[in-house]
Amino acid sequence: MKSTHTNVRWIQFILHIVTLSLFLIVLWQSTRFVFQDDVRDDLRRGDTLFTMKRYHEALTAYHEITYQTPDFAPGFARRGMVEVVRGEHDASAKSFAQAIHLGITGIDHDIARLYQGHVSSMIGRHSEAASFWRTINEQSEIYPLRRMLEAESLLRVQDYASAEIIYRDTLQHPLPEEWRVLVHGRLATLRASSDPISAIQELQYIDNPPDIRGVARLPSFATLTTPLLPQAEPTPQQLAAVLRTNSEERPQLLGQLYLDAGFFALAEAQFIRINPTNPNALSAAAYAAYTRWLAGDQQGGRTRLETLVEQHPEEPRARALLALTYIAQNDAPNAHTQLTIIRSMAPRAPDTHLAWGQWYAAQRDYLAATAAYRQALEDAPLDQQGKYALALARFHADTTIELCDNGQLAAEEAVRLSPDTGAAWTTLAITRFRCEDYVGAQNAATRALELNPNDVEATYYLGRALALLGDRDGARMALISAADMAPASSWRERAETQLTTLGL
Structure with missing residues (x-):
């Protein structure tokens, strides 16, 4: 009887333990779900900062998430994204690797892979980029953006025909408006070299899309991909202006647009096609050779320039470009x-003097360089003096040679001659700051930002000036803004160094 009673008590005890265990499991699961909801709320707050381009604060938010929840894969993915935007590629690689290790899935996975491929493409690892992008399948909501970045990668290796095919393919999918506009601009740029009429049609599609079904808003999370949107170079406006010129002038102007955008093969093709009887033929031949040099064939490009100079000793453009190649190669x-x-x-x-100024600067003969820049200003036509005054002031600011004497006078002269040029006011702000006129620096930087709100230099020096004037809150705001304006540049590093040094 006693044995039976003991068995019953054991069974009751075991049932009690099981019940308690189940209760603890349920409690843990419910706590886990509540905690995960809190993490998702924190993630959304970080995402809001990210989409507002407040990258400095977004990184802090994502770091806090990964510190508090080290097994939360999306937190590491987001951290990797903002590190990409900030140009911290080694750090981003580690963050993405951790996100993948933790088993990131769904759209978070696809966005992370989109960023990884972008980084690989930008540093020339195109095969690696393709392998990252292939993990984003056709059913993904950001598949069209994957295709866009694949086309951009092909542009970088000058495979223009394949890039054009992919750009056209992306138009079969819903695209955010700004991405759709870029596609038509890219197609117009690629078609302009051989079919100007088709290029004009593509530009018209920017405002009047042929198929409204191809224009759509992606889900809200797609705003996280906005930093990957390439810059439109040349802009549709620049391209349209060139396409309106006559057929004799167009190749030279179009070649210059391609050259400035880095489309070297297209640029060289335009320069070469200019009729030898055209008054610009020699200048075009010089630019074709210079384009070859810029594209990486330095020996071939320089040899062609030397041949042009030998055959046409009176051609100044060829000599100037040849001199540039010599200066660049020391x-x-x-x-x-x-x-x-x-x-x-x-x-x-004036440009002769500027060229000499660059040469003297390369030899570190800064006094002679200053004299050359000043001579350029003195010999410039009245309507161009502002440009050369700014060049002189900028030289003083960049080298700090005679900065608080002649440099400050040059900056004030640049502002007087070009009162609506933001760069002139920025240069004046830099000069005044370095010469310890902090109120003057604040005023000049404020005016520069009125003319160009995205001027990172003016924003940085505004922050520095405000800090020294005792306005810590204003300084902090300005320095964080500078860091966010150019997150992948030395300006971000300098701004964040000041934030740390000043304890802001």
Whole structure:
């Protein structure tokens, strides 16, 4: 009887333990779900900062999430994204690797892979980029953006035909408006070299899309991909202006647009096609050779420029471009020879003086360089003096040579001659700050930002000036803004260093 009673008590005890265990499991699960909801709320707050381009604060928010919840994969993915935007590629690689290790899935996975591929493409690892992007399947809501970035990667390796095919394919999918506009701009740019009429049609599609079904808003999380949106170079407005020119002028102007955008093969093709009887033929040939040099064939490009100079010694453009290649390759004697001849051909041309200024600066003869920049201003036509005054002021600011004497006078002259030019006011702000006129620096930086609200230099020096004037809150806001304006630049690093140094 006693044994039976003991068995019953044991059974009751075991049932009690099981019940308690189940209760604890349920409690843990419910706590876990509540906690995860809190983490998702924190993630959304970080995402709001990210989409507002407040990257400095977003990184802090994401770091806090990964510290508090080290097994939360989306937190590491978001941290990797903001690190990409800030140019911290090694750190982003570690963050993404941790997110993948923790088993990130769904749209969070796809966005992370989109960013990983972007980084690989930007540093020239195109095969690696393709492998990241292939993990985003056609059913993904951001698949069209994957295709867009694949086309951009092909542009970087000058595979223009394949890029055009993919751009056209993306138009078969819903695209955010700004991405759709970019596609038509890219297609117009690629078509302009061989089919100007087709290029004009593509530009018209920007305002009047042929199929409204191809224009759509992606879900709200797609705003996290906005930093990956490429810059439109050339802009649709620039391209449209060139396409409106006559057929004789168009190749030279279009080639210059391509050259500035880094589309070297297209640029060279335009320069080469200019009729030899055209008055700009020699200049175009010089630019074709220079384009070859910029594209990486430095020996071939320089040899062609040297041949042009030998065959046409009176052509100043070829000599100027040849001198630039010599300066870039630290070939001082040959650069000096070409510049001497250029000076004999155009002794009072402002650009001749600027070229000499660059040469002297390369030799670290800054006093001679200053004199050359000043001579450029003195010989400039009245309607161009503002440009050369700014060049002189900027030289003083960048080198700090005679900064608080002649440099400050030059900056004030630049502002007087170009009162509506933001860069002139920025240069004045820099000069005044370094010469310990902090109120003057604040005023100049404020005016620069009225003219150009996205001027990172003006914002940085405004923050520095406010800090020294005792306005810590204003300084903190300005320095964080500077860090966020150019997150992948030295300006972000400098701004964050000041925030730390000043304890802001």
